Amino acid sequence: MTEGTFCLVLHSHLPWLAHHGAWPVGEEWLYQAWAHSYLPVVDLLERFAGEGREDVLTLGVTPVLAAQLDDPYCLRGVHDWLGDWQLRAHSAAPRLPELSAREHRASRWALEKFETRWRHGFSPILKSLVDSRTVELLGGPAAHPFQPLLDPGLRAFSLRTGLADTRLRLGSAPEGIWAPECAYAPGMEEGYAAAGVRRFLVDGPSLHGDTAAARPVGSSDVLCFGRDLEVSYRVWSPKVGYPGDPAYRDFHTYDHPSGLKPSRVTGVRVEPGDKAPYSPQDAAVVVRRDAADFVDVVVRRLRSLRERHGKPSLVVAAYDTELYGHWWHEGPAWLEAVLRALPEAGVRVTTLRGAVEAGHVGAPVEIPPSSWGAGKDWHVWNxxxxxxxxxxxxxxxxxxxxxxxxxxxxxxxxxxxxxxxxxxxxxxxxxxxxxxxxxxxxxxxxxxxxxxxxxxxxxxxxxxxxxxxxxxxxxxxxxxxxxxxxxxxxxx
CATH class of the missing domain: 1.20.1430.10 (Families 57/38 glycoside transferase, middle domain)
Incomplete structure (x- = not known):
C-alpha cells in the first residue's frame, strides 16, 4: 500500500422508537432502516469476515439502537414488517409486475437473512464481527444526548451507562465512541479519559480541516479523528452527492397502494408523477462509475496530503449507516465496490484503531466548541x-x-x-x-x-x-x- 490510509466510519443510530407510534415516524422508521440498511450492511461485513478480511471499517452502534436491535418486542415487530413487505410486493403484481417481482425477491432475501441470522438479536452477530476484527466498534452515551448541554455529572453518568451497556452485550467495552452529533466542548476529553475512552470523532472544521492524522486533545492522551469533508461530501453533502443521480431509485416517490418505490430520481425538479421507472440495470452502471470516482477522489486527496506533509497521510470519511440502503437504495452495493477497489488502488483500508497502529498520530490540538450540524456550531440543538x-x-x-x-x-x-x-x-x-x-x-x-x-x-x-x-x-x-x-x- 503506497498511497496512504483510508478509514470509513459508519454511525448507526435511531432514537428509542418502540411503543411510540408506528407510521410515518415511530416504529416504521426503525423497521425500514433495519430492513434496508442494517440487514444488507451487516451481510456485507459478514461476507468480508468470511474472506478473512480484518479492519474493514469502523462501526458505531449507539446503545439506544443496540437495545432496540436486541429487544424481543422489536424483533417480533420487524419480522411482521418484513412479512408485510412481501405481501405488499404481491399486491402490486397486477399493476406493476416488474416492481412486484423485484420487491418479492428483496423481501424474501431479507426474511431469510432475518430468520437465519437475526432472530436472537444483533449482539451475537456484532460480537462475531468485533471478535474477528472485521470491524472496530464505537460506542457512545446511553441515549445519544447532546453532551455539551449536559451537566458534567450527568454527562459522565450517561457515558458510563452507555459503555456498560455495550460491555454487557458484547463482553467488552469499546475503546472509541461516536460523540453524539460530533459535539464537543473544551474539557470533555477529561471525561472521556476517566471513562476509558481513547478516541472519538469530530467534524473536519473542528480541526480547521487538518484531518490528515489523529490528534491528542489538550494535555490528554485521548485522540480525536476529524472527518475529511473534501472526501465525505463527495458522497453526501447538504446540496450534492452521488445519491442524487437521476438513475438511482427515488426515496420520496411512492406507489401509494403498495407503499413501494417504483421510480428513479429522474431530476430534482421532476414531479413524482412524471418520474421515470426505476431500472436496476441502469443504476448498477452508475454504482460502478461512482465507486470508481470515489476511489479516484481518495487517491488524489491522499497524494495531495502526502505532498503537503511529506509522508503518507490519513483520510477519514464518516456517514450515517442509514444512508446506505434506506436513504440511498444502491448504497450497500456502492460500499462494497469501494471497499474492494481501494486496496487495488494502493490505499490501505483500516479502522481508527488501525490508523493509530500505523502511526497516523499528530501533534496535540485544542478544539473549539463544535458539532457536525449546520454551521458546525451548536445552534441546531440550542x-x-x-x-x-x-x-x-x-x-x-x-x-x-x-x-x-x-x-x-x-x-x-x-x-x-x-x-x-x-x-x-x-x-x-x-x-x-x-x-x-x-x-x-x-x-x-x-x-x-x-x-x-x-x-x-x-x-x-x-x-x-x-x-x-x-x-x-x-x-x-x-x-x-x-x-x-x-x-x-x-x-x-
Missing amino acids: GPQVADVVDLNAGVQRELLALDLAGRTRDPVADQAVREALLALSSDWAFMVTKDSAADYARYRAKVHADRFAELAALLRPGGGRGRGRARAAELRALDGPFGHLDARGLG
Whole structure:
C-alpha cells in the first residue's frame, strides 16, 4: 500500500422508537432502516469476515439502537414488517409486475437473512464481527444526548451507562465512541479519559480541516479523528452527492397502494408523477462509475496530503449507516465496490484503531466548541427554534440532580425516572425540530418523557406513595425499557 490510509466510519443510530407510534415516524422508521440498511450492511461485513478480511471499517452502534436491535418486542415487530413487505410486493403484481417481482425477491432475501441470522438479536452477530476484527466498534452515551448541554455529572453518568451497556452485550467495552452529533466542548476529553475512552470523532472544521492524522486533545492522551469533508461530501453533502443521480431509485416517490418505490430520481425538479421507472440495470452502471470516482477522489486527496506533509497521510470519511440502503437504495452495493477497489488502488483500508497502529498520530490540538450540524456550531440543538426544548431539558436536569439518589437502596422507581430523563434528553428531538422533520412528533417525545420523569420524581419524594410508584415504574418500564442494568445511584 503506497498511497496512504483510508478509514470509513459508519454511525448507526435511531432514537428509542418502540411503543411510540408506528407510521410515518415511530416504529416504521426503525423497521425500514433495519430492513434496508442494517440487514444488507451487516451481510456485507459478514461476507468480508468470511474472506478473512480484518479492519474493514469502523462501526458505531449507539446503545439506544443496540437495545432496540436486541429487544424481543422489536424483533417480533420487524419480522411482521418484513412479512408485510412481501405481501405488499404481491399486491402490486397486477399493476406493476416488474416492481412486484423485484420487491418479492428483496423481501424474501431479507426474511431469510432475518430468520437465519437475526432472530436472537444483533449482539451475537456484532460480537462475531468485533471478535474477528472485521470491524472496530464505537460506542457512545446511553441515549445519544447532546453532551455539551449536559451537566458534567450527568454527562459522565450517561457515558458510563452507555459503555456498560455495550460491555454487557458484547463482553467488552469499546475503546472509541461516536460523540453524539460530533459535539464537543473544551474539557470533555477529561471525561472521556476517566471513562476509558481513547478516541472519538469530530467534524473536519473542528480541526480547521487538518484531518490528515489523529490528534491528542489538550494535555490528554485521548485522540480525536476529524472527518475529511473534501472526501465525505463527495458522497453526501447538504446540496450534492452521488445519491442524487437521476438513475438511482427515488426515496420520496411512492406507489401509494403498495407503499413501494417504483421510480428513479429522474431530476430534482421532476414531479413524482412524471418520474421515470426505476431500472436496476441502469443504476448498477452508475454504482460502478461512482465507486470508481470515489476511489479516484481518495487517491488524489491522499497524494495531495502526502505532498503537503511529506509522508503518507490519513483520510477519514464518516456517514450515517442509514444512508446506505434506506436513504440511498444502491448504497450497500456502492460500499462494497469501494471497499474492494481501494486496496487495488494502493490505499490501505483500516479502522481508527488501525490508523493509530500505523502511526497516523499528530501533534496535540485544542478544539473549539463544535458539532457536525449546520454551521458546525451548536445552534441546531440550542438555537431559538428549539428554545422550548432547551428549557424543558434544563428543567429535567435540575430536577433530576436535585433528587440526590446516591446512598439509597436500589429503587426501580428511581431507575425508571433516570431512564425517562435520559430519553427526554436525546439530541434527536431538537435536531428534528430545527430541521422541521416530524417536529410535532419530536416535541411530543421530549415532552412525554419529561412528564413521565416528573411523575416518577414526585413519587420518589417523601409522601409520594411508594407502592403506587413501583407499580407505575413497572408500567413505564414495559414501554421504555432500555438499559436494564441502569442503577440510578450511580448518578450521585
